[in-house]
Amino acid sequence: xxxxxxxxxxxxxxxxxxxxAKRSVVCDLQRGDYYLIPNILFEILTDYKESxxxxxxxxxxxxxxxxxQAYFDTLQSEGYGFYTDSPENFPDIDMKWQKxxxxxxxxxxxxxxxxxNMKDIISQLxxxxxxxxxxxxxxxxxxxxxxxxxxxxKDSRLTSVSLVLRHDNNQTKDDYIDLKNQHxxxxxxxxxxxxxxxxxxxxxxxxxxxxxxxxxxxxDHEHCxxxxxxxxxxxxxxxxxxxxHNTCLHRKISIDSKGDIRNxxxxxxxxxNIRDTKLREAIRQKSFKKYWDITKDKITVCSDCEFRHxxxxxxxxxxxxxxxxxxxxKCGYDPYSLQWDRKKPNTIKxx
Amino acid sequence: MRPNFxxxxxxxxxxxxxxxxxxxxxxxxxxxxxxxxxxIRINGDDILQNARYSIGxxxxxxxxxxxxxxxxxxxxxxxxxxxxxxxxxxxDFEGDSRLKQGINEYLKTEYQGASxxxxxxxxxxxxxxxxxxxxxxxxxVLKLASSxxxxxxxxxxxxxxxxxKNFSALHNGKIITKPISEVTLFPIDNSSFVPYxxxxxxxxxxxxxxxxxxIQEAIEKQYxxxxxxxxxxxxxxxxFSQDDEKTKQDFRCYNTEFPNRHVPYKLPRxxxxxxxxxxxxxGLNCGSIDLIKATDDRYIFLEINPVGQFGMTSHPCNYNxxxxxxxxxxxxxxx
Ligand code: SF4
Ligand code: SF4
Numbered sequence: 001x002x003x004x005x006x007x008x009x010x011x012x013x014x015x016x017x018x019x020x021a022k023r024s025v026v027c028d029l030q031r032g033d034y035y036l037i038p039n040i041l042f043e044i045l046t047d048y049k050e051s052x053x054x055x056x057x058x059x060x061x062x063x064x065x066x067x068x069q070a071y072f073d074t075l076q077s078e079g080y081g082f083y084t085d086s087p088e089n090f091p092d093i094d095m096k097w098q099k100x101x102x103x104x105x106x107x108x109x110x111x112x113x114x115x116x117n118m119k120d121i122i123s124q125l126x127x128x129x130x131x132x133x134x135x136x137x138x139x140x141x142x143x144x145x146x147x148x149x150x151x152x153x154k155d156s157r158l159t160s161v162s163l164v165l166r167h168d169n170n171q172t173k174d175d176y177i178d179l180k181n182q183h184x185x186x187x188x189x190x191x192x193x194x195x196x197x198x199x200x201x202x203x204x205x206x207x208x209x210x211x212x213x214x215x216x217x218x219x220d221h222e223h224c225x226x227x228x229x230x231x232x233x234x235x236x237x238x239x240x241x242x243x244x245h246n247t248c249l250h251r252k253i254s255i256d257s258k259g260d261i262r263n264x265x266x267x268x269x270x271x272x273n274i275r276d277t278k279l280r281e282a283i284r285q286k287s288f289k290k291y292w293d294i295t296k297d298k299i300t301v302c303s304d305c306e307f308r309h310x311x312x313x314x315x316x317x318x319x320x321x322x323x324x325x326x327x328x329x330k331c332g333y334d335p336y337s338l339q340w341d342r343k344k345p346n347t348i349k350x351x
Numbered sequence: 352m353r354p355n356f357x358x359x360x361x362x363x364x365x366x367x368x369x370x371x372x373x374x375x376x377x378x379x380x381x382x383x384x385x386x387x388x389x390x391i392r393i394n395g396d397d398i399l400q401n402a403r404y405s406i407g408x409x410x411x412x413x414x415x416x417x418x419x420x421x422x423x424x425x426x427x428x429x430x431x432x433x434x435x436x437x438x439x440x441x442x443d444f445e446g447d448s449r450l451k452q453g454i455n456e457y458l459k460t461e462y463q464g465a466s467x468x469x470x471x472x473x474x475x476x477x478x479x480x481x482x483x484x485x486x487x488x489x490x491x492v493l494k495l496a497s498s499x500x501x502x503x504x505x506x507x508x509x510x511x512x513x514x515x516k517n518f519s520a521l522h523n524g525k526i527i528t529k530p531i532s533e534v535t536l537f538p539i540d541n542s543s544f545v546p547y548x549x550x551x552x553x554x555x556x557x558x559x560x561x562x563x564x565x566i567q568e569a570i571e572k573q574y575x576x577x578x579x580x581x582x583x584x585x586x587x588x589x590x591f592s593q594d595d596e597k598t599k600q601d602f603r604c605y606n607t608e609f610p611n612r613h614v615p616y617k618l619p620r621x622x623x624x625x626x627x628x629x630x631x632x633x634g635l636n637c638g639s640i641d642l643i644k645a646t647d648d649r650y651i652f653l654e655i656n657p658v659g660q661f662g663m664t665s666h667p668c669n670y671n672x673x674x675x676x677x678x679x680x681x682x683x684x685x686x
Contacts, residue, residue, distance in 0.1 A: 013614040014667065030610060030667065082591065090589065091615050093669050100381040100674070129381055236669060
């Protein structure tokens with residue numbers, strides 16, 4: 001006899017529930033947002049995945065049937081899931097993370113004095129098939145000089161470049177926009193030290209161009225490592241990488257303002273100086289990859305946090321000195337009380 | 352197997368592609384680099400503009416940026432695309448526009464002849480997508496698909512209103528029209544135009560006779576399916592677009608605010624077997640297949656695209672097809 005097929009609710013495979021201590025989120029990896037849900041719904045969506053509402057009513061009590069149905073209807077109308085009679089046709093996304101780049105992203109810091117040979121650095125990064133580069137300038141650099149430096153990108157395999165620049169009072173809004181348009185690979189620019197500049201009033205016009213303006217002066221690498229929902233990265237590459245790897249330091253390489261090669265400029269360990277060490281040699285050293293596979297699941301507090309697969313990690317600034325598994329210092333979130341504590345990041349001391 | 356002495360390089364993957372936006376090709380190349388494979392990429396446009404080459408009766412040498420490629424070195428060929436060159440812009444001179452057009456047509460035919468000669472020298476190599484099978488006659492493919500047990504939309508090619516009227520009556524007035532041939536974008540200024548699937552109302556047709564067009568029964572869909580076939584393996588993805596009026600007819604009308612959902616899909620075994628026999632019948636070892644899951648639960652075959660950008664299936668489903676293609680080419684190259 002033909003069995004009539006039952007209708008069940010299913011989340012789209014790219015809307016993935018993650019459980020926290022007190023609540024859960026559905027991470028929408030396609031639209032890049034998240035949706036808070038109670039832990040009971042997490043349980044329904046995972047432990048009792050693909051169950052009919054009737055079956056769930058048996059489990060949770062028939063008085064909850066309406067609520068369960070309402071949960072599903074809301075998720076459906078918000079676009080996170082659908083009803084189907086053939087859930088077996090909709091497999092989960094395989095979370096294996098695979099990239100053809102031995103190094104996927106790099107940071108190079110500049111602070112006057114030493115001026116790195118970008119041509120050489122870029123060609124070394126090309127050997128890794130590195131795709132993303134961040135250049136951070138704590139001191140002034142003329143846009144002319146910067147533009148010259150960026151011409152080395154032209155034939156490189158890098159696909160995106162992000163800039164942190166100190167504002168030069170001689171530069172106007174259009175100068176920055178021109179710079180960005182001239183170099184196709186620039187994805188975003190952060191301009192700091194705008195305290196006394198009128199540039200700050202053009203904030204909104206610049207924001208649409210992917211250029212952010214802040215009053216504060218960024219003096220060195222210690223500004224890095226802030227954690228906030230606005231830095232969440234909600235997408236499949238990030239989510240899948242977070243399953244087995246660290247979401248900041250995995251396949252990252254950096255050159256600090258003195259030329260020292262590090263996993264990130266804020267890390268204590270140096271693996272030689274760019275003047276006499278090849279990047280290739282640096283990453284071959286045993287402890288270079290020390291932090292690469294520290295997942296959020298291994299980190300205190302983060303392991304209980306519902307945001308752990310969309311939140312970039314920070315291992316340079318931790319809560320506890322000498323504990324490489326401690327929670328990022330500059331995160332004010334407490335997954336047990338669900339509160340964000342917005343203490344100024346610069347009042348807290350690095351590891 | 353790679354010989355353990357170094358004398359002459361006998362492993363080479365040849366990638367036939369075109370200039371311009373080829374993200375899928377670039378990603379496969381990244382993986383070939385990762386695995387240290389030997390490959391060479393030739394764009395049809397290069398053959399026209401940059402490379403020096405000679406095709407004799409026995410051998411062929413292509414010199415590209417100072418590197419000679421000998422035919423015997425190549426074991427595996429990956430055919431992506433060949434040329435994006437617009438011939439009418441290629442030859443430009445002052446003079447009669449009809450003459451210009453005629454000469455351009457002639458040059459184009461000659462170029463295609465030269466390309467075919469080049470391909471035929473490679474005919475004994477392993478091809479991922481045989482170039483000779485890459486030109487699809489859509490109507491014929493529908494007939495073949497049907498013979499392999501797949502449902503296909505009822506289809507009519509006609510040039511007159513009466514025929515459409517009768518056909519429409521058969522399908523309760525629910526009919527659409529879509530291009531018979533391969534869809535080509537035509538760029539005008541900064542935008543490009545692409546003919547896409549549209550619904551038609553018989554009552555709105557003002558002419559008795561017109562240019563030939565293709566009519567199909569409209570199929571109410573639950574979702575669309577794109578299946579990537581590669582050497583017997585099938586990787587499918589469902590595209591939910593039905594609940595959005597804007598994208599109801601064709602998902603190429605992108606809607607960015609509420610994007611269509613792209614999720615992994617597993618076709619029933621029987622459908623996968625039908626697809627496999629169809630690909631065998633056509634002689635294709637790789638390609639993207641478009642299907643619809645109809646509201647009546649049937650799987651309806653629409654078409655095959657032999658050289659599609661499979662990134663659009665690979666990325667959202669995390670299938671890593673670019674890596675798989677690279678590994679497969681390396682494997683075939685070393686045989
Ligand atoms: S580990 Fe922390 S300081 Fe280092 S790059 Fe990552 S976020 Fe910044
Ligand atoms: S607790 Fe951990 S995972 Fe949660 S937001 Fe803070 S740093 Fe991110």
